[in-house]
Amino acid sequence: MELIWQGIKEAFRLIINGDPEVFGITLLTLKVSGTATLLSIIIGLPVGTLIGLKEFPGRRFILSIFNTGMGLPPVVVGLWVSIFLWRSGPFGFLNIMYTPEAIIIAQAVIASPFIIALTAAAFQQTNPKLRLQIRALGTTRLQYLFLLLNEIRLPLMAAIIAGFGAVISEVGASMAVGGNIKGYSRVLTTATVLEVSKGNFDVAISLSIFLSLLAFTITMLLTMLQQKQQGG
Amino acid sequence: MKRVHLTLFNSLLLLTLVIIFAVGCSSSAPASSVAPSAPTNPEVILATTTSTQDSGLLDELIPIFEKQSGYIIKPIAVGTGAALEMGKKGEADILLVHAPSSEKLLVDNKTVINYQLVMHNDFVIVGPSSDPAKIKNEKKVVSAFKSIAENQSLFISRGDDSGTHKMEKNLWTKADIQPAGTWYQESGSGMGQTLNIASEKEGYTLTDRATFLSNSKNLQLEIVLEGDASLLNIYHVMQVNPEKFSKVNSAGGKAFVDFMIHPDIQKIIGDFGKDKYGQSLFFPDAGKKMEDL
Numbered sequence: 001m002e003l004i005w006q007g008i009k010e011a012f013r014l015i016i017n018g019d020p021e022v023f024g025i026t027l028l029t030l031k032v033s034g035t036a037t038l039l040s041i042i043i044g045l046p047v048g049t050l051i052g053l054k055e056f057p058g059r060r061f062i063l064s065i066f067n068t069g070m071g072l073p074p075v076v077v078g079l080w081v082s083i084f085l086w087r088s089g090p091f092g093f094l095n096i097m098y099t100p101e102a103i104i105i106a107q108a109v110i111a112s113p114f115i116i117a118l119t120a121a122a123f124q125q126t127n128p129k130l131r132l133q134i135r136a137l138g139t140t141r142l143q144y145l146f147l148l149l150n151e152i153r154l155p156l157m158a159a160i161i162a163g164f165g166a167v168i169s170e171v172g173a174s175m176a177v178g179g180n181i182k183g184y185s186r187v188l189t190t191a192t193v194l195e196v197s198k199g200n201f202d203v204a205i206s207l208s209i210f211l212s213l214l215a216f217t218i219t220m221l222l223t224m225l226q227q228k229q230q231g232g
Numbered sequence: 233m234k235r236v237h238l239t240l241f242n243s244l245l246l247l248t249l250v251i252i253f254a255v256g257c258s259s260s261a262p263a264s265s266v267a268p269s270a271p272t273n274p275e276v277i278l279a280t281t282t283s284t285q286d287s288g289l290l291d292e293l294i295p296i297f298e299k300q301s302g303y304i305i306k307p308i309a310v311g312t313g314a315a316l317e318m319g320k321k322g323e324a325d326i327l328l329v330h331a332p333s334s335e336k337l338l339v340d341n342k343t344v345i346n347y348q349l350v351m352h353n354d355f356v357i358v359g360p361s362s363d364p365a366k367i368k369n370e371k372k373v374v375s376a377f378k379s380i381a382e383n384q385s386l387f388i389s390r391g392d393d394s395g396t397h398k399m400e401k402n403l404w405t406k407a408d409i410q411p412a413g414t415w416y417q418e419s420g421s422g423m424g425q426t427l428n429i430a431s432e433k434e435g436y437t438l439t440d441r442a443t444f445l446s447n448s449k450n451l452q453l454e455i456v457l458e459g460d461a462s463l464l465n466i467y468h469v470m471q472v473n474p475e476k477f478s479k480v481n482s483a484g485g486k487a488f489v490d491f492m493i494h495p496d497i498q499k500i501i502g503d504f505g506k507d508k509y510g511q512s513l514f515f516p517d518a519g520k521k522m523e524d525l
Contacts (some may be wrong), residue, residue: 086323097323098306099278179308182291197424198286199447224392 007205014206021183028079029187030218033168034149036107040163043108044115048159049145051116052123063120069113070162075172081106082176098179103187106173111163118159124153156157157226161219168215188214265349271302275482278307279324281395282422284467285309287442287513289504296384297491298502303484311394311422319344319470322477325485328492330395330440330467332522333402344470345488351501352525355399357457358427359385359436360445367436373460377407384415386435390426391418395465400438403462419494427451440465442505464525467514469493493518 014022051063083089085097085105118161126148132165136149149156171189178185180194197205285307294305306316308324309496312331318324320343321345327344329335338344357367357376365385367376380387389411390397404411417435419426423443430437431451444455474482491497498516505513517525 086321087477088321088323091477095275098308179306181306181308182294184306194285197282197422197426198288199424199450201450 011206040111048119078173078176084094313393
């Protein structure tokens with residue numbers, strides 16, 4: 001119990017003193033996971049829409065792949081992204097192994113299946129009669145798409161929240177492709193792992209409090225956005 | 233229609249703002265952006281073992297090197313097994329590791345060059361104060377391992393092919409024992425975590441002294457055997473051979489090796505940890521021969 005108390009005190013001390021190292025780690029975490037989520041939306045929204053609305057052979061098979069992808073362990077993603085980004089790998093010439101950019105790529109791979117699978121499911125849940133009716137109004141393709149997107153705005157935001165939640169909490173991929181380099185590619189989760197292995201449990205607890213607060217704040221903002229639009 | 237735009241637009245806007253905020257606030261360059269002479273290829277990847285990072289030694293040495301040379305070191309702390317593997321594939325520029333017998337293979341086949349002895353510390357056997365296998369009176373690690381096996385006292389092994397694990401396996405071989413059974417458990421994790429497990433389960437484990445000392449405040453473990461000559465933990469630094477791997481940073485690697493064996497740095501290594509633990513965590517050895525330790 002005393003340890004928990006110590007950790008909480010340490011967390012407040014870090015917040016109040018504005019510890020530059022923890023502050024930097026928190027900002028980097030936000031930057032990396034935010035960019036990765038944004039990337040996954042850019043990739044996932046069109047792909048999810050396509051799978052959700054178009055009939056084509058192999059659609060179910062592809063959807064099952066993305067559904068499985070939601071459970072893909074980050075450490076597996078980390079391994080595969082490493083193999084591609086290593087100097088000896090096919091993208092070694094990019095020279096981005098052990099950088100924050102490498103973490104963004106790995107996290108985008110982790111988040112994309114969430115956006116794709118949940119977007120597709122949301123589109124499929126829309127009432128076919130409604131779709132027919134919208135069509136009957138003589139909408140253009142783009143108008144049709146926007147009207148349907150309006151229908152699924154709640155599950156869509158849920159998809160974004162799920163994707164962001166997956167990447168901000170993962171440690172395996174960040175450790176593997178980022179290397180946990182001090183002041184450069186160290187994010188909150190990898191910093192926590194390091195402090196645990198150093199035996200600094202109080203610092204580890206305070207970092208975990210930082211991480212939870214950060215995840216909660218962003219998720220709350222997204223949820224408020226989601227709910228604000230409801231029922232109007 | 234309008235609302236759709238709003239929802240999506242807002243969420244994207246929020247994310248973008250968050251990112252811009254984060255980018256704006258953090259100094260995007262690594263901590264060491266002051267480059268006195270700005271080398272052409274400033275990034276140097278150092279594959280090393282967790283003990284050099286967990287003990288805090290790297291955090292002490294790397295900033296000094298970066299300030300002096302203008303290079304940026306990227307330390308990747310993994311087990312010695314993984315670090316050697318990174319060397320074999322040319323994924324790192326320098327290795328700082330502690331498994332001389334495995335390193336010898338890399339030296340012999342010219343995967344690494346400029347192989348230099350840096351420092352040593354020692355391994356110790358730690359265990360619960362009750363000492364169920366009665367090894368506190370033992371002087372030799374071989375007989376201690378034998379009595380752990382005979383008593384079937386719980387032993388936590390790293391099980392991760394790290395330098396410490398390689399050392400432990402060697403010692404079991406020397407004791408002529410094939411450790412197996414419920415008393416022998418593999419943690420598959422780093423030294424700090426393995427010590428925690430041993431402490432919680434009241435088992436024995438083999439650890440380097442540095443990690444044990446820096447973790448000891450949280451542990452219900454004490455040193456039960458130390459000082460046997462076969463428990464030396466010897467660290468070498470080496471460059472990955474740029475002739476074998478074209479992408480290896482040759483100049484940066486050489487600069488770091490030279491730095492590690494420089495007398496001033498050797499002194500810092502020897503003093504490291506004295507203020508905190510009252511004793512040195514590492515003993516500088518540059519210029520010595522391994523046989524003389």
